[in-house]
Amino acid sequence: MRVLLILPQINSPCLWHPGLAYISAVLKENNHQAELFEMDDYDRQIGGLLGKIKEFSPGIIGISSNSHQFSHTKKIAQEIKKNYSLPVFAGGAHTTLRPEVIKEEKSFDGVIIGEGERAFLSLVNKIESKEDYSAVDNCWFRKGGQIIKNKLAPLIEDLNTLPFPDRSIFRYFYENKEKRTPRFIFSRGCPFECTYCCNHIFKKIYHNLGRYVRWRSVDSALREIELTREKYYFNYFKVDDDIFSLNKQWLLEFCGKFQEKFKDLTYECNVRPGAIDEEGLVNLKKSGCRLIKIGIETGNEDLRKKVLNRNFSNQDIIDTFSRAKKIGLKTFSFNMVGIPGETRETIRETMELNKIIKPAFMQVTVFYPYPNTALGEICSKNGYMERDFENSYMEKTILKLPTISKKEIEKAARDFKFNVYWSYDKKKALAEKKRRIKKFIIARPLLHFLAKFFKKFIKIK
Numbered sequence: 001m002r003v004l005l006i007l008p009q010i011n012s013p014c015l016w017h018p019g020l021a022y023i024s025a026v027l028k029e030n031n032h033q034a035e036l037f038e039m040d041d042y043d044r045q046i047g048g049l050l051g052k053i054k055e056f057s058p059g060i061i062g063i064s065s066n067s068h069q070f071s072h073t074k075k076i077a078q079e080i081k082k083n084y085s086l087p088v089f090a091g092g093a094h095t096t097l098r099p100e101v102i103k104e105e106k107s108f109d110g111v112i113i114g115e116g117e118r119a120f121l122s123l124v125n126k127i128e129s130k131e132d133y134s135a136v137d138n139c140w141f142r143k144g145g146q147i148i149k150n151k152l153a154p155l156i157e158d159l160n161t162l163p164f165p166d167r168s169i170f171r172y173f174y175e176n177k178e179k180r181t182p183r184f185i186f187s188r189g190c191p192f193e194c195t196y197c198c199n200h201i202f203k204k205i206y207h208n209l210g211r212y213v214r215w216r217s218v219d220s221a222l223r224e225i226e227l228t229r230e231k232y233y234f235n236y237f238k239v240d241d242d243i244f245s246l247n248k249q250w251l252l253e254f255c256g257k258f259q260e261k262f263k264d265l266t267y268e269c270n271v272r273p274g275a276i277d278e279e280g281l282v283n284l285k286k287s288g289c290r291l292i293k294i295g296i297e298t299g300n301e302d303l304r305k306k307v308l309n310r311n312f313s314n315q316d317i318i319d320t321f322s323r324a325k326k327i328g329l330k331t332f333s334f335n336m337v338g339i340p341g342e343t344r345e346t347i348r349e350t351m352e353l354n355k356i357i358k359p360a361f362m363q364v365t366v367f368y369p370y371p372n373t374a375l376g377e378i379c380s381k382n383g384y385m386e387r388d389f390e391n392s393y394m395e396k397t398i399l400k401l402p403t404i405s406k407k408e409i410e411k412a413a414r415d416f417k418f419n420v421y422w423s424y425d426k427k428k429a430l431a432e433k434k435r436r437i438k439k440f441i442i443a444r445p446l447l448h449f450l451a452k453f454f455k456k457f458i459k460i461k
């Protein structure tokens with residue numbers, strides 16, 4: 001059967017989506033035809049999407065959505081339903097956290113919860129053979145005025161049984177002939193329970209349904225890299241596993257074999273203080289890893305431990321960064337501002353910690369409470385949520401906290417990198433300032449026009 005997958009990524013491009021890539025691979029392995037429509041701009045592309053549906057004539061549509069994109073996902077489903085009588089299903093992080101959306105949004109025929117490969121294949125098979133699909137595991141459906149809530153099937157025990165994710169459906173791979181930086185993911189799940197992250201909820205819903213943290217074999221990981229390289233040229237890649245260093249035995253085997261096989265390939269990955277030691281770092285470096293990324297999130301230990309449930313100290317962070325640097329690895333820190341309990345002082349502490357560890361790169365995001373997560377619930381119960389989910393992860397807060405104003409949170413997020421870099425890398429700080437000014441101008445059409453005009457005028461002169 002022909003299946004159309006849709007990836008809304010409005011103001012938030014993600015280049016590829018492993019979940020949809022796996023679903024497409026599984027469908028193709030089972031002789032279905034899958035195509036993808038990537039939606040970056042609703043108004044500009046909605047006509048194109050409707051045209052695509054007419055031309056491709058799918059028997060079913062699957063839309064993936066995270067919480068930020070969900071308002072767009074609903075709009076897309078509504079527009080499809082207005083024009084075609086096709087079954088439309090939504091899956092991804094948001095429907096896993098909040099399957100109840102099926103009750104509110106009538107444009108969805110069903111939602112998929114958790115891992116989608118088997119559930120979606122089963123749906124497609126049943127729809128193709130015109131069978132009743134209302135008992136498919138991992139799905140909630142609307143039937144008449146009722147919601148059918150099916151159970152979750154156990155987690156896929158052996159990830160090696162899955163085909164490699166299908167990159168060929170993404171523009172980034174078929175349009176881009178230049179150098180690419182592909183992303184890979186070799187494991188699923190994380191054993192930690194940080195209150196702001198979705199993992200503890202995914203783990204909870206899958207309680208007693210198999211091992212939550214699973215790895216593909218090292219050989220399968222290396223084979224995927226090899227095959228991807230044969231198809232798409234690259235010499236650097238990113239590993240998106242939540243914590244690449246979690247399973248030391250796996251890591252050391254990967255590093256040893258990778259080094260043997262790919263002498264000219266380099267990469268970056270995520271690690272966690274307390275889940276990486278000196279031996280792990282040395283092996284990462286020897287194998288070709290150039291950059292390690294670490295979530296420190298806040299410089300205040302109380303907030304980190306009590307509010308975020310991240311149990312490592314500032315000293316653990318400082319030690320990991322300094323060891324990594326001695327070994328020759330570049331470092332990257334993830335930071336958040338605007339978490340419940342945040343004050344001017346705690347933001348200052350986060351900046352101070354970054355000034356000590358001096359990362360080569362930083363990400364600073366405004367905290368965003370996801371539905372049903374422990375911290376999301378605290379925000380709802382305390383009446384902190386001013387607005388519901390929006391596409392505003394990086395810069396705008398949707399919270400009204402008693403300890404700090406919205407203006408201060410957003411200003412801190414804007415100025416954070418400049419302030420930190422200024423203490424140890426003036427060039428980077430100035431580049432950051434320039435980037436911000438450019439962004440400010442681009443966001444204002446009149447200023448943008450004037451800037452372009454003057455640039456041209458000065459050049460001619």
Ligand code: B12
Nearest residue numbers: 014018019062063064066067091092093115116197198240
């Ligand atoms: C890799 C990754 C990325 C990659 C890849 C992008 C992507 N969207 O997958 C990159 C680095 C680009 C990225 C970016 C972002 N990410 Co991210 N990312 C992850 C991570 C670590 C792994 C996801 C993954 O690949 N898992 C493996 C695959 C196989 O699983 P999956 O994607 O969940 O898909 C399965 C099911 O969900 C389901 N499914 C998914 N889609 C569909 C669609 C249909 C039709 C069906 C039937 C089923 C289905 O079936 C799939 C196969 O089993 C997760 C954390 C996590 N543990 O899930 C966060 C996570 C998904 N990311 C998150 C966030 C917030 C972001 C950003 C907004 C961050 C930012 N600052 O910009 C951006 C958004 C970009 C975008 N437009 O999507 C959040 C989402 C929270 C939420 N409630 O929505 C997560 C859950 C992390 C967290 N904070 O808890 N991310």
Ligand code: SF4
Nearest residue numbers: 190192194197199242
């Ligand atoms: S360590 Fe990272 S991936 Fe794991 S629960 Fe915490 S934030 Fe989520």
